[in-house]
Amino acid sequence: MQIELAAADGHRLSAWREGPRDARRALVVVQEIFGVNRHMRHVCSEFAARGFAVICPALFDRVEPGVELGYAEADVKRGIALRGRIDPGATLLDIEAAAIALPSTARRAIVGYCWGGTVAWHGATRSQCFRAAIGYYGGGIAAAREEVPSCPTQLHFGAEDHGIPLRDVEAVKAARPEVEVFVYAGAGHGFACEERASFHPAATEQALARSLDFLDRNLGQ
Numbered sequence: 001m002q003i004e005l006a007a008a009d010g011h012r013l014s015a016w017r018e019g020p021r022d023a024r025r026a027l028v029v030v031q032e033i034f035g036v037n038r039h040m041r042h043v044c045s046e047f048a049a050r051g052f053a054v055i056c057p058a059l060f061d062r063v064e065p066g067v068e069l070g071y072a073e074a075d076v077k078r079g080i081a082l083r084g085r086i087d088p089g090a091t092l093l094d095i096e097a098a099a100i101a102l103p104s105t106a107r108r109a110i111v112g113y114c115w116g117g118t119v120a121w122h123g124a125t126r127s128q129c130f131r132a133a134i135g136y137y138g139g140g141i142a143a144a145r146e147e148v149p150s151c152p153t154q155l156h157f158g159a160e161d162h163g164i165p166l167r168d169v170e171a172v173k174a175a176r177p178e179v180e181v182f183v184y185a186g187a188g189h190g191f192a193c194e195e196r197a198s199f200h201p202a203a204t205e206q207a208l209a210r211s212l213d214f215l216d217r218n219l220g221q
Contacts, residue, residue: 005057005101007093013061015098016041019048025219026053026106028123028130029100031075032117032193033079035060043113050212053106057098059119062086071196083115085116085128091119092126107131107219109151111211114190117141117155124149131219134211135187137161142168145175154180154214156207158200159189182210 003017016036019026027047031040036058044054060067063085064139069075099108109132111122124133124145131204133153135141141155142164153176157169173181184191184203191200192207 003055003057004099005094005097007090007097009090009093011062011090011093012096013058013097014065014220015055015057015101016056017042017053017101018044019053020051021103023051023052023053023106024101025051026102026108027055027215028102028108028110029054029097030095030110030112030119030123031056031059031163032112032114032190034069034071034075035079037068037070039193040113042194044200046208047111052082053055053103055098055101059086059091059094059096059115062090062094071190071193077202079115088122092122095119095123096127096129096152098164099127109133112136112138113192114138115140118144121147121149121153121155124151132134132215134214136192136207137164139164142171145172149176149179152180152214152218153178154211156180156192156193156210157183158189158198158203159183160187161182161189161191180210180214182207186210 111134117135118140161220186202187200188198
């Protein structure tokens with residue numbers, strides 16, 4: 001269901017919420033550069049079905065409310081342009097607003113995809129709201145690899161991701177040996193999105209299993 005959040009700077013933004021209100025485990029799910037679209041709602045539903053309380057904040061509301069994009073070239077260009085207009089510090093306030101809106105007694109984690117993968121990294125390194133963080137193919141993580149996560153962190157990358165070269169992944173591994181990093185052979189950028197041409201079912205299944213195991217280990221069951 002659609003809800004409204006209030007960030008610490010007074011900004012109000014929409015968000016998608018699913019899952020039990022009395023959940024013991026909770027997730028902030030962070031969007032790609034395509035808004036809180038059908039794919040992101042699908043991700044929320046998958047985690048909610050496993051008992052998580054989930055909130056996915058609409059980060060584009062900072063510059064344009066109600067954005068839901070597809071995956072055509074024009075959508076990619078528009079998503080990149082919108083992302084470029086948003087200050088990372090403001091995005092951090094938005095994910096923290098989502099964390100605060102989760103059940104107060106739940107153990108909280110963050111998981112993000114594409115742009116959201118980088119935002120999840122910032123959630124681990126720049127916020128104290130989360131007990132675990134997971135990032136999928138976050139293109140900005142390598143540039144921020146010297147930042148130290150304050151919680152256990154797991155990252156997933158595709159070996160064939162032309163936007164995130166393997167040298168960047170290796171640089172992250174070298175800088176942050178305490179972080180779990182997985183690379184999937186034959187998988188490209190966006191491999192876990194069932195709506196993209198790059199969707200890789202086997203890599204998606206394996207990454208989800210590893211993510212759920214990671215959450216079990218760090219949030220309990």
